[in-house]
Amino acid sequence: MTNDTLSPEPEAAEVPALRRRSFRLPEEIGVIVALLVMIVVIGVARPRFLNPINLLTILGNTTFEGMLSLGMVFLLAIREIDLSVGWMFNFSAVVAALMMVAGFNPWLAALAGVGFGAVLGLVNGVLAIGLGLPSIIVTLGTYSMFEGLSLVANQGRAVFPTDQSSSFFAFASMKIFRVVPVVGILFVALAIVLHIVLHRTRFGYRVQAVGSNPEAARFAGIPIALVRVQTLVLMGAICGLSGATYVGFRGAIDPQEGADFALIVIAAVIIGGTPLSGGWGTVIGAVVGMLIIQVISSGIIFFGIDATWSTFVTGAVIVLAVALDQIVKRQRERSVSS
Amino acid sequence: MVDSPLVAVRGLRKRYGGVVAVDGMNLTVHRGDVHAVVGENGAGKSTLMKVLAGVVRPDAGEIEFNGVPVVISSPAVARQHGVGIVYQELSLFPQRSVLANLFVNREPLRRGLVSIRAMEERSSDLLNRLGLRFDVHLPVSRLSIGERQLVELARVLLEEPRLLILDEPNSALNERETQRLFDVLRQLNRRGITMLYVSHRLEEVFAICNRITVTRNGRDVSTKDRARLTISEVIEGMIGAPQTALFPPPLPGQSSREPAAVIVKGLSGGALTDVAFTAQSGEVVGFAGLEGSGVATLFGILFGTQKARAGDVTFPDSRGLPRSPTEAARRGIALVPSDRRRNGLMLEKSVLFNMSHVAIGALKDGLPWFDHGTALKRALRQIDRLRIKTRSAGALASELSGGNQQKIVVGKWLEVAPSVILLDDPTRGVDVGAKREIYALIRRVSAGGRIVLFSSTELPELIGLCDRIIVLYHGRIAGEIKGGEIDGPALLHAVNTGEIPQAA
Numbered sequence: 001m002t003n004d005t006l007s008p009e010p011e012a013a014e015v016p017a018l019r020r021r022s023f024r025l026p027e028e029i030g031v032i033v034a035l036l037v038m039i040v041v042i043g044v045a046r047p048r049f050l051n052p053i054n055l056l057t058i059l060g061n062t063t064f065e066g067m068l069s070l071g072m073v074f075l076l077a078i079r080e081i082d083l084s085v086g087w088m089f090n091f092s093a094v095v096a097a098l099m100m101v102a103g104f105n106p107w108l109a110a111l112a113g114v115g116f117g118a119v120l121g122l123v124n125g126v127l128a129i130g131l132g133l134p135s136i137i138v139t140l141g142t143y144s145m146f147e148g149l150s151l152v153a154n155q156g157r158a159v160f161p162t163d164q165s166s167s168f169f170a171f172a173s174m175k176i177f178r179v180v181p182v183v184g185i186l187f188v189a190l191a192i193v194l195h196i197v198l199h200r201t202r203f204g205y206r207v208q209a210v211g212s213n214p215e216a217a218r219f220a221g222i223p224i225a226l227v228r229v230q231t232l233v234l235m236g237a238i239c240g241l242s243g244a245t246y247v248g249f250r251g252a253i254d255p256q257e258g259a260d261f262a263l264i265v266i267a268a269v270i271i272g273g274t275p276l277s278g279g280w281g282t283v284i285g286a287v288v289g290m291l292i293i294q295v296i297s298s299g300i301i302f303f304g305i306d307a308t309w310s311t312f313v314t315g316a317v318i319v320l321a322v323a324l325d326q327i328v329k330r331q332r333e334r335s336v337s338s
Numbered sequence: 339m340v341d342s343p344l345v346a347v348r349g350l351r352k353r354y355g356g357v358v359a360v361d362g363m364n365l366t367v368h369r370g371d372v373h374a375v376v377g378e379n380g381a382g383k384s385t386l387m388k389v390l391a392g393v394v395r396p397d398a399g400e401i402e403f404n405g406v407p408v409v410i411s412s413p414a415v416a417r418q419h420g421v422g423i424v425y426q427e428l429s430l431f432p433q434r435s436v437l438a439n440l441f442v443n444r445e446p447l448r449r450g451l452v453s454i455r456a457m458e459e460r461s462s463d464l465l466n467r468l469g470l471r472f473d474v475h476l477p478v479s480r481l482s483i484g485e486r487q488l489v490e491l492a493r494v495l496l497e498e499p500r501l502l503i504l505d506e507p508n509s510a511l512n513e514r515e516t517q518r519l520f521d522v523l524r525q526l527n528r529r530g531i532t533m534l535y536v537s538h539r540l541e542e543v544f545a546i547c548n549r550i551t552v553t554r555n556g557r558d559v560s561t562k563d564r565a566r567l568t569i570s571e572v573i574e575g576m577i578g579a580p581q582t583a584l585f586p587p588p589l590p591g592q593s594s595r596e597p598a599a600v601i602v603k604g605l606s607g608g609a610l611t612d613v614a615f616t617a618q619s620g621e622v623v624g625f626a627g628l629e630g631s632g633v634a635t636l637f638g639i640l641f642g643t644q645k646a647r648a649g650d651v652t653f654p655d656s657r658g659l660p661r662s663p664t665e666a667a668r669r670g671i672a673l674v675p676s677d678r679r680r681n682g683l684m685l686e687k688s689v690l691f692n693m694s695h696v697a698i699g700a701l702k703d704g705l706p707w708f709d710h711g712t713a714l715k716r717a718l719r720q721i722d723r724l725r726i727k728t729r730s731a732g733a734l735a736s737e738l739s740g741g742n743q744q745k746i747v748v749g750k751w752l753e754v755a756p757s758v759i760l761l762d763d764p765t766r767g768v769d770v771g772a773k774r775e776i777y778a779l780i781r782r783v784s785a786g787g788r789i790v791l792f793s794s795t796e797l798p799e800l801i802g803l804c805d806r807i808i809v810l811y812h813g814r815i816a817g818e819i820k821g822g823e824i825d826g827p828a829l830l831h832a833v834n835t836g837e838i839p840q841a842a
Contacts, residue, residue, distance in 0.1 A: 200707055202702075205691075209691075209699050215680050215681050216695075217699065220663075221664045
């Protein structure tokens with residue numbers, strides 16, 4: 001409309017700003033450096049740690065909780081939290097495994113597990129929106145509900161599909177070139193997809209907008225209830241995917257598996273740099289955060305320290321990560337205002 | 339010591355990010371005065387008061403109390419120096435009792451426990467003097483806004499301040515409540531309390547103050563006795579230019595589209611009862627009314643954030659009321675909310691992000707991608723068209739000044755070419771220059787064939803900008819006035835009483 005009368009200055013002023021954007025270091029650089037430093041320090045002291053097989057095993061071990069942390073990024077970004085993830089994982093895995101026991105095609109059963117996880121997420125979403133409650137309260141309740149129902153379904157015993165001849169089991173536990181676990185690749189691929197979803201899609205935009213200022217989002221016409229439900233359903237579906245893959249990887253699902261996932265998952269997301277205050281999130285950061293936790297617990301074993309210390313160290317790292325984040329933020333504010 | 343003023347401020351400076359709020363402000367307050375500080379929104383008067391109250395640390399400048407230089411590093415220090423402040427926005431805890439609010443953080447103790455009886459004893463005398471005769475155990479939320487303001491005043495007076503700062507204390511009060519507040523203030527002044535009174539309602543300033551400091555763009559322009567000033571002199575000082583230049587003339591319609599209209603019949607809901615009017619494309623329809631008169635409710639209902647009880651509304655797409663803001667946005671109904679920091683912006687997000695609120699966040703047409711390049715183009719287009727002052731499209735919304743922030747809120751809606759635009763007090767907290775630009779923008783939008791409904795708490799704005807003004811009083815339409823056929827005092831009277839003067 002006004003393009004023809006446009007004076008050249010504003011254009012000229014904006015172009016360098018645009019360029020500066022693309023040269024900016026990614027937000028995740030801090031945690032990535034921290035992870036590399038940890039690996040190097042442990043590797044110098046215990047060179048065996050740097051064995052690619054060991055490092056890839058670490059990646060494989062992080063897969064199942066790691067996938068959940070990817071979904072949790074979306075929840076923190078929208079200023080919500082889901083405490084029931086561990087039992088959504090477990091319940092979906094149990095349902096998938098029971099279907100395999102009942103003779104369904106394992107691929108089909110796994111797919112059903114993903115769908116079942118999404119349904120559990122929908123339960124969380126409908127309860128949170130319908131009752132007008134924050135998801136932390138709702139999922140505190142469904143945490144026990146899903147645990148209880150899962151225990152009813154598996155009758156307190158591990159579910160073990162006896163016929164593991166299907167290609168599903170072979171695929172899930174396969175290691176490419178004998179070292180790279182397929183589940184690790186799945187984890188990384190999912191992370192890349194969800195990174196794009198968060199930063200480059202309408203849904204991701206809405207998640208960040210609602211988390212940044214729910215009131216302003218409502219007044220801009222953003223369908224905030226729908227976005228909340230969608231986020232919780234996504235979380236459930238990811239739990240289902242993780243659970244179904246787990247059955248293929250381990251060949252069984254234990255009744256207590258997943259009980260302690262929620263806190264580790266949230267810790268990984270926070271270490272990765274996603275703020276609890278919402279409005280933004282980093283999927284890549286969550287992957288790195290998960291790896292940091294895993295490197296700590298396996299590094300401790302390499303040093304011959306009792307493995308029970310790893311829980312304490314993980315907690316200390318969370319406090320450290322949050323403290324560093326605060327310091328960096330304050331520095332940035334100071335440099336902006338001066 | 340006797341000669342030195344109670345408070346002297348020299349060369350005060352304060353910046354928020356890139357925005358200079360106060361830039362070389364001076365102020366001298368003598369004992370026993372009721373001293374007004376007036377200025378447009380954004381002139382720096384509230385920042386000055388916050389510095390005196392220890393809420394904001396200045397970047398530079400000197401402050402003296404009784405001739406002694408002081409550093410007011412915290413609200414506690416300000417209190418030690420005898421400064422008490424009553425804020426513009428109420429800072430009470432609505433769920434707690436009046437007593438609990440009066441003694442926040444300094445509850446009297448007896449044997450280590452909070453003593454309700456001691457609170458009652460210490461406050462009853464003061465509350466009587468203020469003419470407050472309600473049950474002090476009631477939660478504050480049960481009081482009227484006017485009573486709450488007096489509770490707030492009482493809370494500050496219990497500290498027995500030597501300097502009482504009132505920052506637009508009556509912005510939410512009706513005429514009767516304002517009179518009561520002023521009676522109390524005069525009484526306090528007779529008892530020797532010095533007052534600093536911040537307002538932009540000049541009639542009131544002239545009614546109660548004996549000395550006036552005019553501020554503009556973060557500086558003091560002049561300080562004089564009230565007796566030596568007239569209202570128009572003060573206005574000139576505040577604006578720095580003759581007032582008429584503020585409002586651009588109506589532009590000729592440029593629209594080739596079919597004329598459209600919003601038709602409202604018998605609309606009731608919330609505070610509203612039986613409201614009916616028609617707004618045509620190409621005209622700016624103003625809505626005037628006190629807080630609670632129903633203007634905010636009307637806009638809320640038209641935008642889908644509030645529900646109507648009854649009534650019949652037809653929008654240009656010949657459909658009825660939107661059921662949600664999302665539906666409103668998709669049907670081309672825009673609302674620029676009055677509280678832009680809370681309802682209009684994501685302050686921690688970039689200008690670019692904010693500019694895509696509606697186009698990406700609310701609409702659903704097109705691809706499901708959030709494309710950075712498109713979003714950048716969108717942001718640059720509005721930055722250019724609305725002359726938004728920002729260092730880049732990537733700058734955070736919080737870094738911008740109030741006027742430029744408001745332009746983001748307007749711009750994000752212009753991106754989706756709405757047919758109806760509701761502007762709820764769009765110039766609140768915006769400096770004069772940006773105001774003029776926003777007025778021109780409203781004219782342009784209106785000439786482009788959109789239907790503009792405009793409400794404001796500043797009556798001159800309604801008179802200067804609107805083709806018609808609809809006055810709401812207690813939720814009903816009191817009457818309609820053609821723009822230009824009414825002056826400020828008459829409109830003020832109409833808004834306060836619901837009586838419309840007959841066209842002369």
